[in-house]
Amino acid sequence: MSATIHDVARQAGVSISTVSRVLNGTSPVKEEKRKLVLEAAEMLGYVPNPAALSLLNKRTGGIGVVLPFVTGEFFSELLSGLDETAQSLESFLIISTSHSRPTEFRKAVLALDKRVDGLVVMAPALDVEEASSLVSPDTPVVFINTHAGEVGADVFNFDNFGGARALTRHLLEDGHERIAVVRGPETAWDAQERVRGYRSAMRDAGFSTDGLEFEGGFTRGDGYTAAESILRTTPRPTAILAANDYCAFGALSALRDAGIEVPREMSVCGFDGLTSSQYAAPPLTTVQVPIREIGHRAIRQLVARVRGDENEQPPNHETVPVELVVRGSTAARTASRG
């Protein structure tokens, strides 16, 4: 239905080459014809067909975003960050979700192939090496929050280890000794890093973690269940380090239902620093992760790779610092409960 370059050419009484030249400013065109073309294009509302363009240029302007899923505040924040920068760079986002397993991941990548110029991938359940092997080698990929090892690829990770360590040390400084941790999903690398950070801080302080690690996950339901288990443990822990903020919200719910007062009887920490965390009851001590910013950086890096043909910069492997935010859900261990 809509106008092609031929329509514009006919309308202006010139050849399609001339139209193309005027519209792209590729080479000089007589002022008279230039005007004619511009008028015709305006009148017909001509917009170049993206399919023809990408057939020719091998560029689509699209960026594929491959995520394990898209539910919850973390992902909406990430998507927001990605989208903001993509829009400012004239790119568009194709999203593809629910890929924690290699075969699903492969399928998603295949569906995106040739439709996008590059990929932003978050695959904590895979790792960079495995994920890379499933992507065509000439497709630029930037990884977020994915285990990288020694692989040469652009990777932006949160400091999961350091963040968990900081939280644990905060609790230790408050006099807590029996600090329970709620583990995230088995397969999630970021979750394991957090447990590792917790263990490291505990070990440094000379405390054992035996019997203090609880099965969990990244949802509120997981936190609720885990907190119930923790409450049944004797001697009862005096603090809970949850797998993430959502998990902590669930734990807070469980504690409220059990009549346990936070932070007087039990301290609770999250991880992520979601907007929700400051509106929790009580406001949650957590680690602030620059989710939106990592979205910005991932897109900028990817677009640079896609556009800069010659820039053979080495891969950018970065661990982004996180910030401890102390709020009302943690407090010094009460003397009576030693």
Place this chain on the structure above:
Amino acid sequence: MSATIHDVARQAGVSISTVSRVLNGTSPVKEEKRKLVLEAAEMLGYVPNPAALSLLNKRTGGIGVVLPFVTGEFFSELLSGLDETAQSLESFLIISTSHSRPTEFRKAVLALDKRVDGLVVMAPALDVEEASSLVSPDTPVVFINTHAGEVGADVFNFDNFGGARALTRHLLEDGHERIAVVRGPETAWDAQERVRGYRSAMRDAGFSTDGLEFEGGFTRGDGYTAAESILRTTPRPTAILAANDYCAFGALSALRDAGIEVPREMSVCGFDGLTSSQYAAPPLTTVQVPIREIGHRAIRQLVARVRGDENEQPPNHETVPVELVVRGSTAARTASRG
């Protein structure tokens, strides 16, 4: 880099027409050649170039999703629903956000043009008529949560009016009379519908709403500020109907900070029924909106429009029912405070 149909043809020693026929099953091909082609395609990992395909078919398989923004649980839930169904129908999603004003909206639509076969639009700040006028008439569009009037288009709306009415009646039945409402954004149609539902219920019960309507918005911050205003009002309202769940969370925070006990001293309601609402302190009375399901239906409807060329079904204009969910944040007005 990757193989084209010509490569497959050369490898198999046949013409590209034959390859196309084998791969699409368009017309019969000698078994011997068929096998050769299949082998060659497999070996080369041949996948048809989507740009060439869409240049030819005028179909991309893409669905554009135009949203005012993408932050928060509501949108991640909606996106999840859209994505689930899109994937099951072999479509992919291109998202485009932050378009509450006509010019931005137009720009977003233009960027999506020709890249997608149809659009799912949520534009409560515009209306169906205005939004439709900014989209090329031969692009199928399905609207979500957008004021429709008499316009002939596919629209799926939540029952904002009915939901707010139900919440208000619930509060009235609990003996509340001074029920404050926190208005959503000025320009948002859904927010205004909710206020309308509130007014309708109040009027039916014979109560005035004078001095009970407060400026607000859809964020937690808006709810916090509005609740502070409400607390300064005399005589003080005994219940708050927030613009949505997030707004209610903010109000709960403000009340907690002010030392007001919920629900004993103040009842609070939200709107949306986010997962968070059941983990609030106290769990939030709200209206459950089938966000994910509306995502499913929007995609199914759109894909049907896109694929079924002949089906001249009339536009599907539907108001999706919502469900009152009573939880701990509302209670009967305490006798002492009449």
Place this chain on the structure above:
DNA sequence: GAAGTTCTTGAAAACCTTTTCAGGAAGCGC
């Protein structure tokens, strides 16, 4: 075995754009 069908196959057009190539017009210097 010849005439007429039916199968099977390849060439070429179409989709829309950019870009190279080459030709014609206009301008320059002598």
Place this chain on the structure above:
DNA sequence: GCGCTTCCTGAAAAGGTTTTCAAGAACTTC
């Protein structure tokens, strides 16, 4: 005024696919 350069412009190719058209091969049937 002639030859040479420079500027402007159109024709055509390329990019990857499906589909129509036509032709050649194989098969019927008498």
